Amino acid sequence: MTAIPHQKLYVDFFHEKRGLASWLVTHDHKRIALLYFYAISGFFVVAFCLGLLMRLELIAPGETIMSAQVYNEVFTLHGVIMIFLFIIPAVPAIFGNFVLPMLIGAPDVAFPRLNLVSWYLYVIGGLLALSTLLYGDRPADTGWTFYAPYSVKTGTNVTVAVLAAFILGFSSILTGLNFIVTIHQMRAPGMTWMKMPLFPWALYATSWIQVLATPVVGITLLMIVAERTLGIGLFDPSIGGDPVLYQHLFWIYSHPAVYIMALPAMGIVSETIPVFVKKSIFGYKVIVYSSLAIAFIGYFVWGHHMYTSGMSGPARIIFSILTFLVAIPSAIKVFNWISTLYKGSIDIKPPLLYALAFIFLFTIGGLTGLVVGALATDIHVHDTYFVVGHFHYVMFGGTGFAFIGAIHFWYPKIWGRMYNLKWANIGFTVLFIGFNLVYFPMLVLGMMGMPRRYYDYLPEFTIPNLVSTVGSWVMAIGLIIVIVNLINGRKGPKASTNPWKSVTLDWTHTQSPPSLYNFEETPVVTRGPYDYRDYEEYIKNES
Amino acid sequence: MSGASNFAEGVDLAFYVIIGISVFFLVGITAVMIYFVFKYNKKRHPKADTSITGSVKLEIIWTVIPTILVLVMFYFGWAGFAPMRDVPEDAIPVKAIARMWSWTFEYENGKKSDKLIVPKDRPVKINLVSVDVIHNLYIPAFRVKEDVVPGRNNYMWFTANQYGSFDLMCAEYCGLRHSYMLTTVEVVNNEEWAEWMLTPEGESDLDRVAAGFNVIKTNGCVACHSSDGTKLVANSFKGIWGLDRKVVVDGKEQTIKIDAAYIRQSVYDPNSQVVLGYNSGIMPSYIGMISDTEVEQLIEYIKSLGGDAQ
Numbered sequence: 015m016t017a018i019p020h021q022k023l024y025v026d027f028f029h030e031k032r033g034l035a036s037w038l039v040t041h042d043h044k045r046i047a048l049l050y051f052y053a054i055s056g057f058f059v060v061a062f063c064l065g066l067l068m069r070l071e072l073i074a075p076g077e078t079i080m081s082a083q084v085y086n087e088v089f090t091l092h093g094v095i096m097i098f099l100f101i102i103p104a105v106p107a108i109f110g111n112f113v114l115p116m117l118i119g120a121p122d123v124a125f126p127r128l129n130l131v132s133w134y135l136y137v138i139g140g141l142l143a144l145s146t147l148l149y150g151d152r153p154a155d156t157g158w159t160f161y162a163p164y165s166v167k168t169g170t171n172v173t174v175a176v177l178a179a180f181i182l183g184f185s186s187i188l189t190g191l192n193f194i195v196t197i198h199q200m201r202a203p204g205m206t207w208m209k210m211p212l213f214p215w216a217l218y219a220t221s222w223i224q225v226l227a228t229p230v231v232g233i234t235l236l237m238i239v240a241e242r243t244l245g246i247g248l249f250d251p252s253i254g255g256d257p258v259l260y261q262h263l264f265w266i267y268s269h270p271a272v273y274i275m276a277l278p279a280m281g282i283v284s285e286t287i288p289v290f291v292k293k294s295i296f297g298y299k300v301i302v303y304s305s306l307a308i309a310f311i312g313y314f315v316w317g318h319h320m321y322t323s324g325m326s327g328p329a330r331i332i333f334s335i336l337t338f339l340v341a342i343p344s345a346i347k348v349f350n351w352i353s354t355l356y357k358g359s360i361d362i363k364p365p366l367l368y369a370l371a372f373i374f375l376f377t378i379g380g381l382t383g384l385v386v387g388a389l390a391t392d393i394h395v396h397d398t399y400f401v402v403g404h405f406h407y408v409m410f411g412g413t414g415f416a417f418i419g420a421i422h423f424w425y426p427k428i429w430g431r432m433y434n435l436k437w438a439n440i441g442f443t444v445l446f447i448g449f450n451l452v453y454f455p456m457l458v459l460g461m462m463g464m465p466r467r468y469y470d471y472l473p474e475f476t477i478p479n480l481v482s483t484v485g486s487w488v489m490a491i492g493l494i495i496v497i498v499n500l501i502n503g504r505k506g507p508k509a510s511t512n513p514w515k516s517v518t519l520d521w522t523h524t525q526s527p528p529s530l531y532n533f534e535e536t537p538v539v540t541r542g543p544y545d546y547r548d549y550e551e552y553i554k555n556e557s
Numbered sequence: 558m559s560g561a562s563n564f565a566e567g568v569d570l571a572f573y574v575i576i577g578i579s580v581f582f583l584v585g586i587t588a589v590m591i592y593f594v595f596k597y598n599k600k601r602h603p604k605a606d607t608s609i610t611g612s613v614k615l616e617i618i619w620t621v622i623p624t625i626l627v628l629v630m631f632y633f634g635w636a637g638f639a640p641m642r643d644v645p646e647d648a649i650p651v652k653a654i655a656r657m658w659s660w661t662f663e664y665e666n667g668k669k670s671d672k673l674i675v676p677k678d679r680p681v682k683i684n685l686v687s688v689d690v691i692h693n694l695y696i697p698a699f700r701v702k703e704d705v706v707p708g709r710n711n712y713m714w715f716t717a718n719q720y721g722s723f724d725l726m727c728a729e730y731c732g733l734r735h736s737y738m739l740t741t742v743e744v745v746n747n748e749e750w751a752e753w754m755l756t757p758e759g760e761s762d763l764d765r766v767a768a769g770f771n772v773i774k775t776n777g778c779v780a781c782h783s784s785d786g787t788k789l790v791a792n793s794f795k796g797i798w799g800l801d802r803k804v805v806v807d808g809k810e811q812t813i814k815i816d817a818a819y820i821r822q823s824v825y826d827p828n829s830q831v832v833l834g835y836n837s838g839i840m841p842s843y844i845g846m847i848s849d850t851e852v853e854q855l856i857e858y859i860k861s862l863g864g865d866a867q
Contacts, residue, residue, distance in 0.1 A: 390568040
């Protein structure tokens with residue numbers, strides 16, 4: 015990029031202008047990232063509390079705190095918020111926005127106004143989803159998957175909930191588009207594709223999925239609305255439709271969407287580990303190619319959500335073998351991350367703890383994914399608590415932990431302050447223990463045969479449910495410690511510009527917090543992104 | 558949980574293979590990770606070896622070996638699954654009718670039941686029919702599960718190889734009482750089964766049971782009376798048929814039997830004979846809201862939930 019106006023130098027992005035209005039019309043990628051951060055975190059806390067209520071209801075058989083109808087509405091809202099309002103946008107919209115331009119040496123994203131529009135679409139979609147609580151007969155009770163024909167028949171507020179998801183889809187598409195153009199056009203001089211850090215690479219692969227797959231679910235959700243309002247007979251067999259068609263269209267998006275959720279988190283892990291190991295990531299190119307391979311193969315495996323839908327035998331077999339193929343690039347990433355530790359100089363700081371926890375939890379998520387990817391075993395555990403345990407290991411244990419790790423990693427960059435490291439470690443430990451107490455019993459329940467989305471259950475499922483509910487309290491305490499510690503960190507000691515001694519541009523060439531256009535002058539890249547040879551000298555010379 | 562059908566062995570073998578390999582990798586990865594974190598800790602190892610950036614040889618090894626292993630896992634998954642799609646010609650056909658939120662099983666000769674009654678060691682093919690939304694017929698002990706999709710002719714089959722009673726559940730979310738859409742499979746010997754099949758039933762009790770359930774649902778009875786033994790505001794309907802209960806009549810205790818007459822009176826004049834331990838004055842009279850025929854249906858429904866008078 016060309017020269018940056020001089021009067022903007024040394025003014026941190028927080029204080030460039032003050033007041034709520036200056037935030038609501040900002041074009042700055044960092045401020046937009048923070049707008050996302052507060053909105054997304056708010057929705058996360060709401061959905062987390064809904065999850066706690068679900069666990070409390072399931073502490074023992076029979077009714078505990080809510081009726082079956084309320085429970086069905088609660089798990090639907092929990093899923094809708096967690097998927098569409100938290101886990102899909104969390105990493106790309108917050109950390110993609112905040113650090114992507116800095117990691118590639120750019121002053122902002124390619125389309126700053128479009129970036130702000132995406133945030134407004136997100137907020138409108140989110141509020142619309144929550145508004146279903148306030149009017150109409152009841153909030154939607156279909157589950158986040160909106161399966162037809164139940165979603166066509168139920169009297170609840172499905173139409174609005176579906177429209178909300180549609181609008182959120184556009185937010186996701188526009189963010190993806192913005193990142194693709196940014197990465198193609200705005201890399202700093204000297205940053206060839208193979209000198210680009212891995213988080214931008216992960217976002218690049220993710221963005222293509224967002225742009226290409228999200229329209230499919232947009233169309234599908236509109237078809238649900240058309241079916242409910244006009245009765246045109248697409249999915250409801252009583253008027254000539256096919257419910258399995260809905261499932262195909264839904265999963266053609268929603269399986270690749272799993273990689274929208276997972277790939278950026280993997281990018282964070284790849285970005286974090288070298289910084290705390292002080293050596294290059296192992297197998298840089300292989301990690302790049304594995305991200306692209308996951309994004310590509312991920313399009314062809316949606317049928318594994320439908321092994322029991324009545325698909326033909328050969329279709330099930332083909333989807334199963336493709337599913338196993340998509341496991342390989344993920345495994346390769348894990349091996350490369352572990353090998354990066356070899357002969358490093360490992361400094362166990364909170365961001366690294368989260369990255370290592372990601373590897374452990376994501377590996378459990380991935381390996382249990384093999385159980386549901388294989389035909390015979392999936393027939394037994396499909397639509398049971400095993401699946402609930404599996405995807406929480408992937409989504410929460412994987413992406414959720416990477417997300418919290420990313421907050422700890424870029425915290426001094428974003429706010430220029432440092433949180434209390436000891437309490438960060440304590441919070442992490444409690445959260446990690448609580449997490450496993452909640453979700454491991456679910457794997458057991460699924461093997462025992464307890465179906466998911468059950469308000470009540472047979473007595474033989476009591477003990478694992480009890481353990482899981484108690485675990486949810488431990489997890490909540492862990493999360494509270496983490497959040498309180500992060501909030502207190504705002505008043506913590508001033509952080510140095512590069513406290514972790516990283517060699518990527520976001521740390522070496524910007525202040526903490528960064529100035530409005532990030533860089534004093536456009537950086538010129540001469541080294542690989544994780545070149546830690548003589549890094550102390552390099553950092554001193556550059557900053 | 559041990560398996561009780563012809564598929565259990567193949568499915569369980571796939572479980573052992575996949576979980577075995579998975580545990581091996583999980584333990585291996587975790588152990589190596591922890592070992593490295595200790596061995597190459599900053600204190601013990603202040604200077605990282607920055608010359609290591611990758612290894613083509615290792616990348617090939619850890620691409621090829623997992624590829625082989627996932628293909629092995631795929632094979633066992635496929636091998637356990639393939640027979641599930643291969644229905645023997647002599648399988649006994651049974652139609653499973655799913656509705657929100659109950660099951661009906663209809664046999665070749667038109668006989669119907671709410672539990673699935675099958676003979677041991679004979680293949681049974683279940684034709685899956687839904688009258689409303691998608692359900693899913695799941696018998697954990699048999700390791701079988703298939704969606705019941707309205708408008709599609711899905712099917713499943715199995716050969717039960719153990720006597721006993723096994724849970725049968727709906728595994729596809731279908732609305733309010735999804736988690737109560739439960740029944741059992743009763744595996745009996747062949748002669749017993751043949752005899753049961755030939756016993757005429759007169760009019761189907763089942764339709765009246767379903768109608769009775771509809772009565773309690775549409776009249777809001779379920780808000781206070783559960784059907785699963787849970788004590789809500791009032792007595793559960795489950796297992797009460799024919800029991801002796803102490804009731805309070807005009808302030809005095811007396812013992813009555815829960816029979817048709819008592820149920821009729823409880824619908825129309827609920828506060829005249831309240832079971833000891835429950836409050837009087839909460840339930841309104843249903844005169845003019847629940848008809849005589851509907852009371853008959855309600856009685857059939859309560860009977861279907863068990864008790865000791867039958």
